[in-house]
Amino acid sequence: METDGFKTIRAAVEGTPFKEKRSKFIGYAFPVDTRDDIDRNLAALHKKHSGASHYCYAWRLGANTPEERTNDDGEPRHTAGPPILGQITSFGITGILLVVIRFYGGKKLGTGGLIHAYRTAARSALDRATIVFKEFESSVALQFSYAQLHKILHLINQYDGKILERRLEQHCRILVSVGNSKLKSFSENISKFKGVGIEVR
DSSP states (O other), X not given: OGGGXXXXXXXXXXXXXXXXXXXXXXXXXXXXXXXHHHHHHHHHHHHHTTTOSEEEEEEEEXXXXXXXXXXXXXXXXXSSHHHHHHHXXXXXXXXXXXXXXXXXXXXXXXXXXXXXXXXXXXXXXXXXSOEXXXXXXXXXXXXXXXXXXXXXXXXXHHTTOEEEEEEOSSEEEEEEEEEHHHHHHHHHHHTTSTTOEEEEO
């Protein structure tokens, strides 16, 4: 059920360049989980296209009460960021950064022209993206002896768990993320191992 997760994109994509009155617009979409992901991708685009005149974007994080922002990057107010965000909303996705870079061609496009250009370039990137459904997950902290490491890792792999943190010493600690639909079964099977501490966060 969609209430048990959210839609996002599988991988970063580049849209088809859109040209209008000698200006060129290129859309890029990135899957993101944090503000750091957003900053890192924006910095990479600035480096890749150092000659662009504008780097306009919108992003959305979270599912139940998503956080979102837009940036017109010097274009007239509401002519770039909001049209880009509108495409994110139209596709019903989150965990995404959508950027449109512009190479200025020397002619002004006007408010309507800018909105159309940024919307079109943003849509082009999303049309190329693979949209996937991601299940909500829970974090599970595990504590166990090093002798049990192989069995624990094998079980984590069986449940498609993602290791978030690990400290592998005589007494090991692992923080793993597990899909909510598998959480009960995972916890029950982990509990069968003698002396393993488990805490669902």
